[in-house]
Amino acid sequence: MSSNSGIQIPSRLPLLLTHEGVLLPGSTMRISVETARNMHLVKNRLLKGTSLKSTIIGVIPNTRDPEYDTEDLPTLHSIGTAGLAVQVVGSNWPKPHYTLLITGLCRFRVAQLLKEGPFPVAEVEQLDKLEQYTSPDEMSEAAGPDGELGELSQRFYQAAVQLVGMLDMSVPVVAKLRRLLDSLPRETLPDVLASMIHTSNKEKLQVLDAVSLEERFKKTLPLLTRQIEGLKLLQKTRKPRLDDDKRVLAVRKGGVLPGRQFSLDEEGDDEDGDDTAVLERKVKGANMPEPALRVCLKELKRLKKMPQSMPEYALTRNYLDLMVELPWSKSTTDCLDIHAARVLLDSDHYAMEKLKRRVLEYLAVRQLKSTLKGPILCFVGPPGVGKTSVGRSIARTLGREFHRIALGGVCDQSDIRGHRRTYVGSMPGRIINGLKTVGVNNPVFLLDEVDKLGKSLQGDPASALLEVLDPEQNHSFTDHYLNVAFDLSQVLFIATANSTATIPPALLDRMEVLQVQGYTQEEKVEIAHRHLIPHQLEQHGLTPQQLQIPQDTTQDIISKYTREAGVRSLERKIGAICRAVAVKVAEGHNVTKSEAAPAERSAPQGAEHGGRKTSRGKPLSVGQEGGLTDWHSYSIRPCPQTYCSEGKRGRRAEEPDGVSADMAAPPDMPIVIDHIALKDILGPHVFEMEVSERLTLPGVAVGLAWTPLGGEIMFVEASRMEGEGQLTLTGQLGDVMKESAHLAMSWLRSNAKTYQLTNLVGGSDPLEGTDIHLHFPAGAVTKDGPSAGVTMVTVLASLFSGRLVRSDVAMTGEITLRGLVLPVGGIKDKVLAAHRAGVKCVIIPKRNEKDLEEIPANVRKELDFVTASNLDEVLNAAFDGGFPGMSNPLTLPHIVSKL
Numbered sequence: 001m002s003s004n005s006g007i008q009i010p011s012r013l014p015l016l017l018t019h020e021g022v023l024l025p026g027s028t029m030r031i032s033v034e035t036a037r038n039m040h041l042v043k044n045r046l047l048k049g050t051s052l053k054s055t056i057i058g059v060i061p062n063t064r065d066p067e068y069d070t071e072d073l074p075t076l077h078s079i080g081t082a083g084l085a086v087q088v089v090g091s092n093w094p095k096p097h098y099t100l101l102i103t104g105l106c107r108f109r110v111a112q113l114l115k116e117g118p119f120p121v122a123e124v125e126q127l128d129k130l131e132q133y134t135s136p137d138e139m140s141e142a143a144g145p146d147g148e149l150g151e152l153s154q155r156f157y158q159a160a161v162q163l164v165g166m167l168d169m170s171v172p173v174v175a176k177l178r179r180l181l182d183s184l185p186r187e188t189l190p191d192v193l194a195s196m197i198h199t200s201n202k203e204k205l206q207v208l209d210a211v212s213l214e215e216r217f218k219k220t221l222p223l224l225t226r227q228i229e230g231l232k233l234l235q236k237t238r239k240p241r242l243d244d245d246k247r248v249l250a251v252r253k254g255g256v257l258p259g260r261q262f263s264l265d266e267e268g269d270d271e272d273g274d275d276t277a278v279l280e281r282k283v284k285g286a287n288m289p290e291p292a293l294r295v296c297l298k299e300l301k302r303l304k305k306m307p308q309s310m311p312e313y314a315l316t317r318n319y320l321d322l323m324v325e326l327p328w329s330k331s332t333t334d335c336l337d338i339h340a341a342r343v344l345l346d347s348d349h350y351a352m353e354k355l356k357r358r359v360l361e362y363l364a365v366r367q368l369k370s371t372l373k374g375p376i377l378c379f380v381g382p383p384g385v386g387k388t389s390v391g392r393s394i395a396r397t398l399g400r401e402f403h404r405i406a407l408g409g410v411c412d413q414s415d416i417r418g419h420r421r422t423y424v425g426s427m428p429g430r431i432i433n434g435l436k437t438v439g440v441n442n443p444v445f446l447l448d449e450v451d452k453l454g455k456s457l458q459g460d461p462a463s464a465l466l467e468v469l470d471p472e473q474n475h476s477f478t479d480h481y482l483n484v485a486f487d488l489s490q491v492l493f494i495a496t497a498n499s500t501a502t503i504p505p506a507l508l509d510r511m512e513v514l515q516v517q518g519y520t521q522e523e524k525v526e527i528a529h530r531h532l533i534p535h536q537l538e539q540h541g542l543t544p545q546q547l548q549i550p551q552d553t554t555q556d557i558i559s560k561y562t563r564e565a566g567v568r569s570l571e572r573k574i575g576a577i578c579r580a581v582a583v584k585v586a587e588g589h590n591v592t593k594s595e596a597a598p599a600e601r602s603a604p605q606g607a608e609h610g611g612r613k614t615s616r617g618k619p620l621s622v623g624q625e626g627g628l629t630d631w632h633s634y635s636i637r638p639c640p641q642t643y644c645s646e647g648k649r650g651r652r653a654e655e656p657d658g659v660s661a662d663m664a665a666p667p668d669m670p671i672v673i674d675h676i677a678l679k680d681i682l683g684p685h686v687f688e689m690e691v692s693e694r695l696t697l698p699g700v701a702v703g704l705a706w707t708p709l710g711g712e713i714m715f716v717e718a719s720r721m722e723g724e725g726q727l728t729l730t731g732q733l734g735d736v737m738k739e740s741a742h743l744a745m746s747w748l749r750s751n752a753k754t755y756q757l758t759n760l761v762g763g764s765d766p767l768e769g770t771d772i773h774l775h776f777p778a779g780a781v782t783k784d785g786p787s788a789g790v791t792m793v794t795v796l797a798s799l800f801s802g803r804l805v806r807s808d809v810a811m812t813g814e815i816t817l818r819g820l821v822l823p824v825g826g827i828k829d830k831v832l833a834a835h836r837a838g839v840k841c842v843i844i845p846k847r848n849e850k851d852l853e854e855i856p857a858n859v860r861k862e863l864d865f866v867t868a869s870n871l872d873e874v875l876n877a878a879f880d881g882g883f884p885g886m887s888n889p890l891t892l893p894h895i896v897s898k899l
């Protein structure tokens with residue numbers, strides 16, 4: 001072949017050696033680049049070069065066995081194909097590599113190797129002519145001279161036409177190929193067809209090596225004939241089916257990719273065919289509404305025409321799989337019995353009466369009117385108070401599936417509504433995903449933490465939720481991924497939040513808020529014994545016969561190791577105890593098996609079993625016996641009557657003295673956790689009753705704050721120093737709190753004489769020559785709200801008078817400039833926090849008196865409440881023996897100042 005006319009390839013070409021196949025001119029091939037040599041070629045030549053010339057490389061089949069391929073350059077196959085790198089894709093996973101898409105241009109012969117590293121470059125001789133444009137007439141002229149070559153090319157052309165004729169013309173690739181046969185120069189046909197039909201790499205290599213056109217036709221014609229025979233055989237052996245041909249040709253898009261040949265692999269084809277048929281059957285049987293069915297059938301039709309290797313095939317397939325799996329008309333039957341619901345709610349949850357009552361009302365209305373488009377319930381309260389678990393109980397009472405959707409931190413509306421299918425990695429939103437998971441269209445969806453939804457550039461998920469939760473709209477909720485409407489009206493949505501403050505108003509408007517308050521100490525003890533301990537025992541494979549936690553130990557855990565409104569931390573601590581005891585029990589078990597087997601056998605099972613007389617003061621060291629070296633033993637003592645709910649378990653068999661001396665024995669059961677054991681397992685106390693300790697200086701008072709995590713006590717501190725009357729506030733206070741501080745200061749200054757408040761040098765203006773610093777602890781947490789007003793007045797009054805605030809008093813209330821005390825919110829949580837912290841007296845605004853009804857009777861009994869309508873009353877209650885000036889009526893300061 002001459003190379004003196006048409007397009008010339010560069011005379012020096014970088015060489016890419018590949019094991020992956022043989023690139024023939026006119027075909028396109030994807031080559032994975034992993035070897036160091038080829039990586040260098042891509043990086044230094046393809047990625048750096050800017051001209052078209054620099055994207056032309058020589059591709060040479062690496063004939064060396066890949067198993068024995070080494071670093072050094074193998075003997076080069078003398079003929080290769082110059083190719084144009086059309087696409088370079090880099091990836092770091094699973095290891096750094098590139099994938100090249102290369103279109104073969106023409107053959108070349110390696111004339112001389114110019115350099116070997118970092119990638120080989122050779123002087124090459126172009127073997128095929130590369131025409132710029134040839135009209136069909138010229139082509140036939142060129143390819144159709146008389147003689148043997150002309151006849152060969154004609155036979156080849158006819159065979160190719162016959163082959164294409166056997167395929168389904170409705171497949172776009174086949175139609176394209178048919179057109180190509182007529183428009184391509186005949187001399188290019190052998191290369192193009194050899195790369196498409198079923199040929200081995202060895203056969204392709206022979207085609208590559210066939211430099212003369214005649215030889216090339218001779219080499220490829222038998223391959224073509226073989227393919228035609230194969231197809232004929234296939235069509236004969238198969239029942240004629242409409243889409244057989246389509247499946248015989250498994251071609252990639254473009255149709256000229258080698259390796260994507262006509263497949264004669266019957267089995268694979270069958271499977272594939274069945275697959276779409278199965279899918280079609282599923283689509284038709286999914287009972288989906290008309291519009292969804294129409295979309296599915298359309299997609300299915302597209303899928304059938306798509307070659308499997310197309311990326312879109314997998315996408316469409318996934319889409320159809322999801323559509324089929326969605327519960328369009330699958331639902332569970334509600335089995336609602338209000339009486340049973342009441343029993344179930346009561347048995348699952350202790351206390352929370354108000355919430356349970358409202359939930360029962362809600363369920364009752366549902367029973368009477370099954371198509372209730374009622375409000376969405378939203379449980380608002382601190383963490384661990386049972387919001388999620390009430391949601392789960394509701395699902396159980398209704399006999400519905402339960403699914404929790406955690407919304408905390410979700411800041412992309414596609415999380416709710418899905419991504420459009422045009423995006424790479426698109427997927428449906430959480431609602432549709434949830435429906436797929438539960439498999440029915442009427443589950444209970446718990447939208448957890450709606451108050452923690454974020455916002456970002458990707459849209460506002462809260463507004464997407466609006467559509468989900470609105471009963472007027474949600475019967476046709478359209479997920480972007482599905483792109484067809486799904487009816488959500490049967491789904492029962494329940495939301496939970498820690499605070500309503502951060503729930504977007506529009507969303508809040510759709511929901512009925514039910515406050516779930518924190519628990520009192522007593523309620524927590526009950527919850528622990530009724531629910532948490534049995535649950536944890538079960539989780540750790542223990543039984544009440546092996547581990548018992550008496551009530552006073554539980555109380556200790558609650559007051560000394562946890563400080564929370566809910567019971568989650570308490571549950572974790574109980575879990576820690578169970579784990580520690582499980583080790584003992586497991587080790588004891590081993591000892592029992594190996595050493596104490598006879599004793600075991602003789603002892604009766606159950607409560608009386610294996611008891612060895614030990615006393616509380618003289619604990620049996622199981623740790624040492626069990627093999628743990630440096631671990632304090634648990635106190636093992638007879639099961640106390642108080643904890644054993646069934647009296648019979650409380651008594652242990654009397655055993656002869658001396659048995660306790662048997663130190664090699666396993667631990668006695670049950671292991672009862674007392675205070676010493678508790679300290680061993682959970683470590684030193686985390687929380688102390690520190691209120692009285694911290695109130696030993698003037699200028700400190702206890703305030704009560706409300707946080708989304710429940711009530712908190714807060715030690716407000718004030719100090720003064722020489723200065724110019726500046727008030728400094730620290731502790732990340734919001735504007736309202738800063739204003740409260742100024743109010744407190746002004747009120748105290750205006751009443752300084754009445755209350756005999758002085759500055760550093762005894763002057764009557766507390767601010768004169770003095771700087772004041774007021775600090776609210778937990779400096780890292782932002783605080784705001786007016787309810788710290790009374791605490792600020794008290795703390796400053798203490799500072800200016802030099803008197804100590806009563807150590808057992810905590811307070812809350814907003815103040816006005818005239819010294820009135822206004823009501824505040826969150827009284828129950830605040831009072832419970834004060835009670836938890838061991839405070840004895842709580843000062844609240846008079847107008848909050850009604851809120852005291854919500855407080856459990858036992859807490860009310862243990863606390864003194866002072867209801868104050870003005871600051872006189874607050875100061876009077878906050879200081880031992882009252883506060884000077886308190887006898888004066890409110891108006892007195894005015895009269896004094898006027899005189």
Ligand code: ADP
Pocket residue numbers: 348349350351352382383384385386387388389390496527531532566567568571
């Ligand atoms: P929340 O959703 O409010 O953060 P959870 O529902 O996850 O809290 O509750 C945490 C744990 O506390 C659960 O194991 C739950 O069963 C238990 N729990 C909370 N309150 C009660 C209660 N009143 N009675 C029984 N168990 C409770």
